[in-house]
Each structure stands twice: as structure tokens, then as C-alpha cells.
Amino acid sequence: xxxxxxxxxxxxxxxxxxxxxxxxxxxxxxxxxxxxxxxxxxxxxxxxxxxxxxxxxxxxxxxxxxxxxxxxxxxxxxxxxxxxxxxxxxxxxxxxxxxxxxxxxxxxxxxxxxxxxxxxxxxxxxxxxxxxxxxxxxxxxxxxxxxxxxxxxxxxxxxxxxxxxxxxxxxxxxxxxxxxxxxxxxxxxxxxxxxxxxxxxxxxxxxxxxxxxxxxxxxxxxxxxxxxxxxxxxxxxxxxxxxxxxxxxxxxxxxxxxxxxxxxxxxxxxxxxxxxxxxxxxxxxxxxxxxxxxxxxxxxxxxxxxxxxxxxxxxxxxxxxxxxxxxxxxxxxxxxxxxxxxxxx
Amino acid sequence: xxxxxxxxxxxxxxxxxxxxxxxxxxxxxxxxxxxxxxxxxxxxxxxxxxxxxxxxxxxxxxxxxxxxxxxxxxxxxxxxxxxxxxxxxxxxxxxxxxxxxxxxxxxxxxxxxxxxxxxxxxxxxxxxxxxxxxxxxxxxxxxxxxxxxxxxxxxxxxxxxxxxxxxxxxxxxxxxxxxxxxxxxxxxxxxxxxxxxxxxxxxxxxxxxxxxxxxxxxxxxxxxxxxxxxxxxxxxxxxxxxxxxxxxxxxxxxxxxxxxxxxxxxxxxxxxxxxxxxxxxxxxxxxxxxxxxxxxxxxxxxxxxxxxxxxxxxxxxxxxxxxxxxxxxxxxxxxxxxxxxxxxx
DNA sequence: CTGTTAGCGCATTCAA
DNA sequence: TTGAATGCGCTAACAG
Numbered sequence: 001x002x003x004x005x006x007x008x009x010x011x012x013x014x015x016x017x018x019x020x021x022x023x024x025x026x027x028x029x030x031x032x033x034x035x036x037x038x039x040x041x042x043x044x045x046x047x048x049x050x051x052x053x054x055x056x057x058x059x060x061x062x063x064x065x066x067x068x069x070x071x072x073x074x075x076x077x078x079x080x081x082x083x084x085x086x087x088x089x090x091x092x093x094x095x096x097x098x099x100x101x102x103x104x105x106x107x108x109x110x111x112x113x114x115x116x117x118x119x120x121x122x123x124x125x126x127x128x129x130x131x132x133x134x135x136x137x138x139x140x141x142x143x144x145x146x147x148x149x150x151x152x153x154x155x156x157x158x159x160x161x162x163x164x165x166x167x168x169x170x171x172x173x174x175x176x177x178x179x180x181x182x183x184x185x186x187x188x189x190x191x192x193x194x195x196x197x198x199x200x201x202x203x204x205x206x207x208x209x210x211x212x213x214x215x216x217x218x219x220x221x222x223x224x225x226x227x228x229x230x231x232x233x234x235x236x237x238x239x240x241x242x243x244x245x246x247x248x249x250x251x252x253x254x255x256x257x258x259x260x261x262x263x264x265x266x267x268x269x270x271x272x273x274x275x276x277x278x279x280x281x282x283x284x285x286x287x288x289x290x291x292x293x294x295x296x297x298x299x300x301x302x303x304x305x306x307x308x309x310x311x312x313x314x315x316x317x318x319x320x321x322x323x324x325x326x327x328x329x330x331x332x333x334x335x336x337x338x339x340x341x342x343x344x345x
Numbered sequence: 346x347x348x349x350x351x352x353x354x355x356x357x358x359x360x361x362x363x364x365x366x367x368x369x370x371x372x373x374x375x376x377x378x379x380x381x382x383x384x385x386x387x388x389x390x391x392x393x394x395x396x397x398x399x400x401x402x403x404x405x406x407x408x409x410x411x412x413x414x415x416x417x418x419x420x421x422x423x424x425x426x427x428x429x430x431x432x433x434x435x436x437x438x439x440x441x442x443x444x445x446x447x448x449x450x451x452x453x454x455x456x457x458x459x460x461x462x463x464x465x466x467x468x469x470x471x472x473x474x475x476x477x478x479x480x481x482x483x484x485x486x487x488x489x490x491x492x493x494x495x496x497x498x499x500x501x502x503x504x505x506x507x508x509x510x511x512x513x514x515x516x517x518x519x520x521x522x523x524x525x526x527x528x529x530x531x532x533x534x535x536x537x538x539x540x541x542x543x544x545x546x547x548x549x550x551x552x553x554x555x556x557x558x559x560x561x562x563x564x565x566x567x568x569x570x571x572x573x574x575x576x577x578x579x580x581x582x583x584x585x586x587x588x589x590x591x592x593x594x595x596x597x598x599x600x601x602x603x604x605x606x607x608x609x610x611x612x613x614x615x616x617x618x619x620x621x622x623x624x625x626x627x628x629x630x631x632x633x634x635x636x637x638x639x640x641x642x643x644x645x646x647x648x649x650x651x652x653x654x655x656x657x658x659x660x661x662x663x664x665x666x667x668x669x670x671x672x673x674x675x676x677x678x679x680x681x682x683x684x685x686x687x688x689x690x
Numbered sequence: 691c692t693g694t695t696a697g698c699g700c701a702t703t704c705a706a
Numbered sequence: 707t708t709g710a711a712t713g714c715g716c717t718a719a720c721a722g
Binding site for chain 1: 715716717718
């Protein structure tokens, strides 16, 4: 920068101003400075700027345990992608703070915040609370937004899908087709999505005047399970039943896909013997046999919305963002659902 | 830090030493300093450290155009995940530098390097050259490693799968089953993987003494296409043919899955009428109808290896890394491939 | 509108 | 082994 100043025949502070506040400097000198900077291939030192300003232009994405890739689900990567793109368009960079294997390096997540490296954080579908040791992310004093998981109760603005309502409506659709008995394939116990989606199923049963016993719940252990594996195990349990429900509802597409594949391999027809409903809307569902009926999460919108909210927070917008923003999931009716065979009886 | 020094009754320089070079300071004073730091909840300011040292502990991942999520492929997210985990275990953070939508913010990718924000870069399967405008990443003087794509010709250490050999062997397997005519579903024209994989197919034909005309090549336009879409289009083209090859080989699993689903919907049997071979080894392939035979990329190993190489480079290891490291893909033979029907004739 | 000055928090010289 | 002093590159007061 000193070199640029020298070449342009001005002081370094003028260079700084010319680059940052185009308005506060004479147009001709500004041109001269820009030319000099161009000629010298000058690139501002971000570290120095961060130190001086006391803030960086990096935002941290805190991912959930199963992390970036998991089963068939591309939900997290899809959200991540829009978040990155949205931030990037505003000149922010995205730092991935996956939970590491060693607990020792875990601490560094909140440290990044108080250490001045990151300016804000976006929690993506993490099941764990955003606090580590005695230090909490929230306590670091940086803006935080959550997406895919509702943390509004903790005071964190959250952007989520209407999982509960969407699931309720989808199950009501199945009930409308004539189904009266359900097999539910649970996600990880205690997870937000699991609670919401099973809740939606329960809501639908209640709304239709069915007993809670109309649903058999399978899985939902505390240990994390790959989506496909849980689908396979669920299929085995389903096939072993004396009386098989006519519809299976999965918490994830991955489980639904593996369930479908497994029961068909054992001779059960889908949707003839059992209708299957997934959740997430992964693209590959359209190419399953039969194509999977599912609820598509608006991943791009979720990511964009969350990023925008964080950007607003970073801009110090006066208006506090709503604590909970809900975007609709969309029901994609495909071949894996139909009326039960004996519905016509 | 001044507060810590004061509380411990030492100079700030001693605090700095105590925290960085545990050996170069008296054990008792070190304890005192650590206690003080603990008590005050001191976290070093990373920006200041970066400025002073002239290097950060952030590594940048440059992703390819289709970016993080794409079709059925979780290759990039899987690699990204291991890369992030490996770096994290060594105290490095990962910054995502996806290509942004506006060309204006594109420049900032190499700028991150020369601006002192990032200390190294890892190119993940990007089709574009790692240079933007007149500035190139390579010219920024930071260590760079490429994974999923061979850039050794550009002097960049690369970690890749043995796509060509793996494809050759897989096709030889098909030839061994009796196939003599092939339908190839191409990936994006000019892409590294497309070239390697089609090359492997050609190698196999040559090795088996078959003519180049034993393969019909479909697709491979320059415009980027979603993997599923290209599979659907390929299926239409395949079905429209007078004489249909007995085996279809896809550059990606996504295309293979969509191809399989589409031809089956039109009455063609898999593998009865046509065997299908994919590439990537996405987990969902096991649950397709029929389960997809494919070549699995060693994503975790690729990511870990690339990250380790970058770490070695950052540590200033004397030994230059090999320019090209090749890890084996693994053939997963499943239900989508079998001998052609008339092979028995 | 522009130049001078000071200091962000840290690591590292050089003395002691 | 420790303290004092210096400067990394930049921005923001304050003067001019």
C-alpha cells in the first residue's frame, strides 16, 4: 500500500480512502490511485484490515454431527451451497466448522468467534447445542442464525420448513386414499426433525379421528444410524409383523428408499401391499422403483433466507429478525403411494 | 493479553511465549500465566496473529462449477467432509470458495490467497483452471493441491482415482460376460473424468480386440447437464436405436440410475435387455431396481490424502510430494449387469 | 480534499 | 529466563 501511495504521489491514508470510500476523495486522485494499485497488482492485506477494524468478512457454518454428506440426503450440501452463494454475493466467505473427531479441537469453534476470525455463524441442522465447554457460541457476541432446525426457543433466529404441517397434510392425503394403519420409520431419537415429523403424523391421525394405535413406530434409537440402514432394519421389522400396516411413512427419504427396496425384494408390492412416503425430496427419489412419493424441503430457499437474515444482522439492521421463519415443504405425489388394495372392499 | 500479563505479573511478551513456546519459559511462571489466561477467559486474537506472522491457519477449498451438491453424486461433499476433518485435526480451518454467480466477486478467490487470509488451497474436482483474470491461484505463492482431478501437468500435486484403469477393467468384465456392443453415456465434454472414463472404455475395447465402433457414444455436450437429465436423454436415444447395444456404461451413477429407470419404464429389462454400469459408487445405487453395478470412488481416502499432502506442504516439508497420487476405485458388481441374453446362443 | 499520526494485538528481536 | 521496544498493514481521528 505504501508503494501504491508513493507511485500515486499521495499518502497511504488517501489510498485507503480511495479504495474504501470512493466518495470521500477527489475523482482525479482516485483514478491515479486506482491506476497505481492496478499497475502494482496491489491486494489489500485482509489480516491487517481485520485487526484494525476488529471484524472479518468470514461467516462460519456449523454443521451437524453426520456432517456434510449422509445417506441419500443432500439436504445439508444443498443448503450449504445456497448459503455460500448468497454470502459470496455480499462479499462474505464461508468457513466450515464441522465438529472434529478429537474433543481437543472442539473448543476452537467458539474460539473462532471470539478470536475475531469469524463475524457471524450459521447453524445448519445441527442436533447439538451450539456451545462447547464453558464457552458458548451465543456468548461470543456474534450474530447467529439457525437453519433446518428451530432454535427460536434459545433466542436464535431460525429458518425451517413446516415439517409438522406438511407431514400432517401428506398423511391426511394417505388417509384420504383409504389407509387406516401406518408404519412409521423414525429418525434419530430426540432430533428436531424426528419430533416434528412424527408429530405431524400424530396430528393427522388425530384430525382424522384415528387412534394413536393406528401407527406402529419403528427405530429411533439414540445412536446415530445411516438412513439406508434404518430403512433396511425397518423393512425387516415390517415384514416380520403379523398384521402389516398398509402405509409406511419415513422420517427420511434414505430410509424410505431402502425400506421400499428391501420389502420389494421380499415379495411385497409397492404400492400394492404397502404405500411408502418419504421426506426430504432428494432428486434420486424420482428414479426409484416405484418413484417415491415424498415431501420436498425447500433447501435453496431455506439457505438463501438464512444467509440473508445473517447478512441483515451483520449490517446491523435495526429491525430484529423474526425468531422463526417457516417455509413450506411441497408434497410430490409419485408412484409409491396409492390406495390400499382392500380399500375397495 | 495485556490483562493476562498484568494478572500474572509478567510482560506481554512472556505471555506470548508461554502460550506458543512452552519450552522457552520457566515452568512456574508458565503455570501462573496459564492460570491467569484461564481465569480471564483469554482467547488470542487470530487476526493480530495472522498479521504479525503473515500467515493464517485457514485453508481454502475451491469447488467446481456444479459445486457442492449435484444430482445423485455425493462425491464432492464426501471428499469435502474428509478434507475438513483432516485439516481440523491439525488445527486448520476450511474456507469454502465456491464460484459465485457474479463475475465481480470471482476475483476474490485468488485475492484471499495473496490477501493473507488463506494459507493454502485445495482444488476439489473443479473443471476450470484455478486462475481468474490475470491473477492465478498458483501465482499467489501458496501451496495448492488438487483432488479428484489430475492437474499434475500444471505442476499441481494431484490425488485422483485410477478412473481409466478401473473403467477398463470393469468393461473387460462386461466383455467377459459376453457383451460386444456398448452404449456410452458421456459426462460434460472436456471434463477430466469424462476423458478418463471414456478412455478406459476405449482401452478395454482395444484390449479385447474390438473395433471402436463397438461403442455408441451419447451426450457430452459442452453445456453442463444434470446427471439425471443426461441419463433420461440417453435412455430416449438408446430406445430409439434400431440395434440396441447390450450394455450401457455411464460416466456417472446419476446418469446410470436415470437411464435404467427410464428404459425400464419403456419396457426394456435390466439386465436382461441391457446391462448398466455406473461410476462413482453412490450409496443409493444399492437400492435401485436392479441394484446398480458401479465403480466406487475412494472419496474418504482421496480427501484425507489430499489434505495430508497439503498439511505437509504447509509444514514446509522438505520432500516435494509426488505430482500424482492414484488411489484405486473398486468395482461393485450388483444386479444391473449380467451376460447378454443371446450370449448363450 | 488530503497528510500526519496513532494504534488495533500479537510475535519477535535485542538487552538485561 | 524475562522485559522493553518495534513493526506487521491498515483505518480512523484529527489537522491542515
